[in-house]
Amino acid sequence: MNTPAAAARGTASGTAPAAAYAYVALVAALLVGFPYIASSYQTILLSYGLVMAIAALAVNLLLGYTGLLSFGHSVYFGAAAYGAAFVVKYLHVVSMEAFLAGGLLSGLVIAAVFGFICVRYTKIFFSILTLALSQVGWSLALKLFWVTGGTDGIRVPTPVLLGGVFGAPDDKVVFLAHRYYYYVLAVFTVCAVLMWRIVQSPFGKSLQAIRDNEVRAESIGIRVRRARWFAFVLSGMFTGIAGVLWAPLNGLATPDVLYWPFSGELVFMTVMGGFHSFSGPIIGAVAFNYLKSYAVGRTEYWQLLLGVVFVVLVLVLPDGIMGAWTRLHRRTRREG
Amino acid sequence: MSTLIVQSLNALLNTAFLFLIAGGLSLVYGVMRIVNLAHGNLYMLGAFAMVGMAGLAAPAVPAAALIALLPVAALVVALVGAAIEPALLRPLYARAEEYQLLMTFGLLLILEDVTKLVWGPTPLSASTLWSAFGTLTILGSDYPTYNLLVIAIGLMTAALLWAFVYRTRFGVMLRATSQNRRMAQALGINVQSVYVLAFAIGCLMAGLAGAVIVPIQGAVLGMGVDALVLAFVVVVIGGLGSLEGALAGAFIVAVVRTLAITFFPELELAVLYLIAALVLVTRPAGLFSRS
Amino acid sequence: MPLLAVEGLRKSFGDHRAVDGVDFSIEAQRLISLVGSNGAGKTTLVNLITGFLQPDEGRIVFDGQDVTRLPVYGRIKAGIARSFQLVNLFDALSVLDNVRLAIFSRDNKINQVMRLAERDRAAEAEAREVIGEFGLADKWSVAASGLAQGERKLLDVAVAYALRPKLILLDEPTSGVGTREKSFIMDRVEAVVRSGGLSAVIVEHDMDIVFKYSDRIVMMHEGRVLAEGTPQEIVRDERVAAMLGRREGERGE
Numbered sequence: 001m002n003t004p005a006a007a008a009r010g011t012a013s014g015t016a017p018a019a020a021y022a023y024v025a026l027v028a029a030l031l032v033g034f035p036y037i038a039s040s041y042q043t044i045l046l047s048y049g050l051v052m053a054i055a056a057l058a059v060n061l062l063l064g065y066t067g068l069l070s071f072g073h074s075v076y077f078g079a080a081a082y083g084a085a086f087v088v089k090y091l092h093v094v095s096m097e098a099f100l101a102g103g104l105l106s107g108l109v110i111a112a113v114f115g116f117i118c119v120r121y122t123k124i125f126f127s128i129l130t131l132a133l134s135q136v137g138w139s140l141a142l143k144l145f146w147v148t149g150g151t152d153g154i155r156v157p158t159p160v161l162l163g164g165v166f167g168a169p170d171d172k173v174v175f176l177a178h179r180y181y182y183y184v185l186a187v188f189t190v191c192a193v194l195m196w197r198i199v200q201s202p203f204g205k206s207l208q209a210i211r212d213n214e215v216r217a218e219s220i221g222i223r224v225r226r227a228r229w230f231a232f233v234l235s236g237m238f239t240g241i242a243g244v245l246w247a248p249l250n251g252l253a254t255p256d257v258l259y260w261p262f263s264g265e266l267v268f269m270t271v272m273g274g275f276h277s278f279s280g281p282i283i284g285a286v287a288f289n290y291l292k293s294y295a296v297g298r299t300e301y302w303q304l305l306l307g308v309v310f311v312v313l314v315l316v317l318p319d320g321i322m323g324a325w326t327r328l329h330r331r332t333r334r335e336g
Numbered sequence: 337m338s339t340l341i342v343q344s345l346n347a348l349l350n351t352a353f354l355f356l357i358a359g360g361l362s363l364v365y366g367v368m369r370i371v372n373l374a375h376g377n378l379y380m381l382g383a384f385a386m387v388g389m390a391g392l393a394a395p396a397v398p399a400a401a402l403i404a405l406l407p408v409a410a411l412v413v414a415l416v417g418a419a420i421e422p423a424l425l426r427p428l429y430a431r432a433e434e435y436q437l438l439m440t441f442g443l444l445l446i447l448e449d450v451t452k453l454v455w456g457p458t459p460l461s462a463s464t465l466w467s468a469f470g471t472l473t474i475l476g477s478d479y480p481t482y483n484l485l486v487i488a489i490g491l492m493t494a495a496l497l498w499a500f501v502y503r504t505r506f507g508v509m510l511r512a513t514s515q516n517r518r519m520a521q522a523l524g525i526n527v528q529s530v531y532v533l534a535f536a537i538g539c540l541m542a543g544l545a546g547a548v549i550v551p552i553q554g555a556v557l558g559m560g561v562d563a564l565v566l567a568f569v570v571v572v573i574g575g576l577g578s579l580e581g582a583l584a585g586a587f588i589v590a591v592v593r594t595l596a597i598t599f600f601p602e603l604e605l606a607v608l609y610l611i612a613a614l615v616l617v618t619r620p621a622g623l624f625s626r627s
Numbered sequence: 628m629p630l631l632a633v634e635g636l637r638k639s640f641g642d643h644r645a646v647d648g649v650d651f652s653i654e655a656q657r658l659i660s661l662v663g664s665n666g667a668g669k670t671t672l673v674n675l676i677t678g679f680l681q682p683d684e685g686r687i688v689f690d691g692q693d694v695t696r697l698p699v700y701g702r703i704k705a706g707i708a709r710s711f712q713l714v715n716l717f718d719a720l721s722v723l724d725n726v727r728l729a730i731f732s733r734d735n736k737i738n739q740v741m742r743l744a745e746r747d748r749a750a751e752a753e754a755r756e757v758i759g760e761f762g763l764a765d766k767w768s769v770a771a772s773g774l775a776q777g778e779r780k781l782l783d784v785a786v787a788y789a790l791r792p793k794l795i796l797l798d799e800p801t802s803g804v805g806t807r808e809k810s811f812i813m814d815r816v817e818a819v820v821r822s823g824g825l826s827a828v829i830v831e832h833d834m835d836i837v838f839k840y841s842d843r844i845v846m847m848h849e850g851r852v853l854a855e856g857t858p859q860e861i862v863r864d865e866r867v868a869a870m871l872g873r874r875e876g877e878r879g880e
Contacts, residue, residue, distance in 0.1 A: 069434045117617050123433050124371050125616060128568055132612045135565050139605030202731040202747070203740045209717050209728050216715045219677070220790060221703035221732040234740075261561060264373075264441045271438055301453055307445030314439045315427060 031185060040177035044249065045293055047181050049286035050188040051245045056269040056281035057195050058238035063267070064275035065199055066231045067211030068122065071263045072114070072130030075137040076107045076236040078258030080243030082141065085154035085253040096159040096183065096248075103244030104237055110137075111236020112229075119228040122214075131260050138258035153254035156247040176249065184245055191238055196278060198234065207231055268310055274320025283321050341477045343594055349483050350590035351583075352490020353549055357563060358570035359497065359582040360541030366577030367514040367534040369433070370425065373440040376564030377447035378413050378539050382546030383555040384451050385409040387460040390550075399468035403485070406547045413543025414536045421535040426528070444561070452557055459556035466551035486548050493544065494583055497537075501579065510534060514577070569612040628691060630655045630826055631676070631794055636685035638671055645671040646682070647850030653794070653843075658820050659828045660837040663847035669830045670712060672847070673796050676828075677709045678702040690793060703732075706793035710783040710800060712830070718772035722763050722782055725771055727754040729789035754789065761785040761815050777808035781815065788819055798830045809833065813840050838862075 035043045055077055062068045080103035087093050087102050114133045118126055141148045148154065158172055161183050198204050209217040210224050218224050247253055256262065265288070273284020291309065295302030317324050361375045372378075386409035390402045424443065428435045469481035501507040513520040513530045521527050546555075566589070574585025589608060596604035629652035638646040646668045653659055661669050674680040676687060678699040687695045694702055717725050730750045731737055745751075758764050761781045766774060771782060780800055787795050800816065801809040817840055820827050831837050837844060837858075844861045846853045854864045861867050 136609040143602040202736040206737045212717045220729045301449040303445040304449035310442030
């Protein structure tokens with residue numbers, strides 16, 4: 001696993017390495033060439049998908065790898081988005097890198113505090129606790145309107161990338177569909193590689209051990225609570241990065257992205273793509289984004305469509321898209 | 337002085353309402369160990385069912401008589417619940433707990449749009465029912481009679497439920513199943529029917545909460561999602577699975593809300609969520625739980 | 628100085644006194660069997676020594692250090708490891724990964740976030756060595772859930788052994804397997820005790836095994852130590868004879 005794109009994809013079990021590399025190279029080429037073959041609208045849509053993919057990977061760090069289902073990730077996403085907006089509004093800085101630093105920091109701090117409280121519990125209590133704590137963030141954003149703009153939100157203007165090294169952008173749409181897309185792609189790749197390395201590390205293995213058998217993990221000397229907390233903080237940090245990337249795309253930081261159903265959407269993406277694999281959440285996020293855009297565009301009852309998809313998914317395809325793909329793959333190769 | 341009486345009565349009103357909605361959630365968890373994220377939208381379904389039926393019946397009957405529709409709306413939601421449990425929840429009992437959260441989240445989305453499909457996207461009101469009852473003078477203050485009726489309904493439901501769970505044969509089966517499902521099965525209890533019924537009762541309470549609140553504040557899309565987190569706060573404070581806890585939790589939350597709205601409205605919600613988090617951290621079983 | 632000294636240990640669950648004043652000590656490089664009828668307190672004692680339970684009263688001194696208040700990971704650092712009565716493994720991970728994880732934990736590599744676990748040659752080599760010592764070399768890539776019961780028992784011991792403890796506590800390491808496998812497992816355990824310089828405390832019901840492999844036997848009854856000594860001493864002990872007599876009648880598994 002040398003190239004970042006290859007690392008980001010992971011291998012489906014049983015695939016010959018050469019085929020896997022070819023497959024990944026194809027996807028990488030597609031991603032890099034996308035703005036030239038698709039419309040601006042499509043490219044911006046994919047940008048959204050990649051941003052959500054970072055958040056979904058972060059959610060899965062906790063869900064798939066540590067066995068903790070968080071229904072409160074909206075707070076890390078939203079707080080970072082608002083952080084970017086605050087940096088513009090109060091510090092008058094529009095550097096994207098400043099946004100990212102702020103987002104990373106906010107994700108780290110909030111996740112450290114919330115995580116310290118939450119990792120003492122598992123399963124249902126953990127999930128409800130994450131939900132309740134994230135709602136604190138939402139209610140503050142909603143009510144302290146003189147700071148946060150309330151339901152109107154705060155504007156996030158076009159940021160300056162890499163200190164303006166490529167010159168000032170002229171048209172906003174062109175900017176978003178081109179330069180900003182590549183920026184997002186780059187950050188996504190870096191985040192995906194980092195998270196891949198984390199789950200492949202001894203620490204990542206210990207998380208899976210804790211997920212599978214907490215008592216056994218403890219009995220070989222793993223400090224369970226500390227490992228969970230660490231995973232929680234990492235997850236919050238990456239989700240914060242996603243929130244920062246999202247803000248300029250949306251142009252606005254609003255309370256919706258702190259509201260708990262958005263946490264549900266992040267979980268939806270992760271589960272739909274398949275939370276038992278590394279690349280599942282990426283596929284789920286991109287697919288969910290397209291599905292939602294399609295649904296919203298076609299019918300006002302898009303929540304019904306998404307809800308039915310989700311219910312069917314849970315009943316019939318609990319391993320998500322990647323799970324079904326792997327099973328299909330195994331059957332056609334007739335593995336021994 | 338008059339505001340004190342009005343505020344106290346408001347707190348009681350909120351207690352009744354919160355008990356109805358949180359009690360159902362707690363009951364379902366207590367018996368089936370299921371946390372129903374769609375519970376809030378079942379409450380919303382009750383609200384819209386009530387307002388829809390009231391709208392249809394209004395030309396034919398005097399406004400006050402519409403109150404008879406309250407149990408009908410609750411029943412509608414109970415029937416929906418009785419259909420949901422065997423079809424969508426039963427297949428998940430063998431699986432990890434997290435799947436029920438996922439499934440009920442999907443249900444939440446479905447119910448949100450089904451409600452929009454049936455009753456339209458605009459908020460609906462049944463305030464004629466509310467105003468038809470006029471006001472009563474309590475200790476020198478005027479207070480809407482309908483609100484007092486709601487308080488009475490809440491108390492009555494609490495009493496009926498208590499009697500049902502602790503005095504009837506079915507209640508015994510309910511408690512046995514909630515304590516030890518396998519043993520209950522071994523004793524010949526039909527756990528499947530206990531589950532359906534428990535879920536239906538939980539939905540009945542949610543539907544009743546919605547029906548009862550609609551003359552006061554109307555029915556609007558999204559009210560379910562808002563109410564759910566509040567119900568969680570109540571149930572977390574009082575203890576998941578405990579009816580007395582739901583009542584006590586409802587009272588505490590109602591009082592905090594009433595105080596907060598008067599003194600620091602911006603932090604009202606934040607304070608509640610923090611209290612919930614605090615309780616989860618110090619006494620995860622809730623303040624009043626039995627275990 | 629003994630490796631492990633347990634003094635006045637008491638643990639109650641409500642009214643039930645599971646461990647009711649236990650004193651004994653263990654020297655280094657010994658194989659000790661902990662025997663007694665069901666409910667005698669053996670597993671509770673193991674839980675107390677390994678840190679999964681906190682005693683109501685008493686002290687546990689290990690290798691000169693008072694470990695009574697140490698949490699589980701502290702005791703593992705001190706050199707105490709265990710297996711479980713109901714085999715407790717990472718079912719989704721391979722045999723190699725199960726053992727390798729113990730090695731990572733032991734070497735404090737659990738905090739490494741950016742290294743690739745697969746690339747740690749030293750850890751992998753050591754894991755393979757341990758697997759080999761327990762006769763599981765050809766099953767290294769099989770998921771733990773795919774092993775036979777006897778192999779799972781061996782893996783359970785191997786994982787504890789990989790922590791390179793000074794004292795290993797095995798809770799019924801031969802239960803649920805056939806006679807030949809029992810000998811295989813116990814031969815391995817004895818081998819690592821003799822060559823690895825560690826002590827083992829084994830909770831065991833099979834008296835043949837107990838008498839064949841133990842240096843010393845500790846017999847518990849109703850939360851207390853009834854008798855303690857070499858197999859020869861135990862056999863001559865009258866109280867034990869009464870217990871064993873009862874057991875003879877029960878045996879026939």
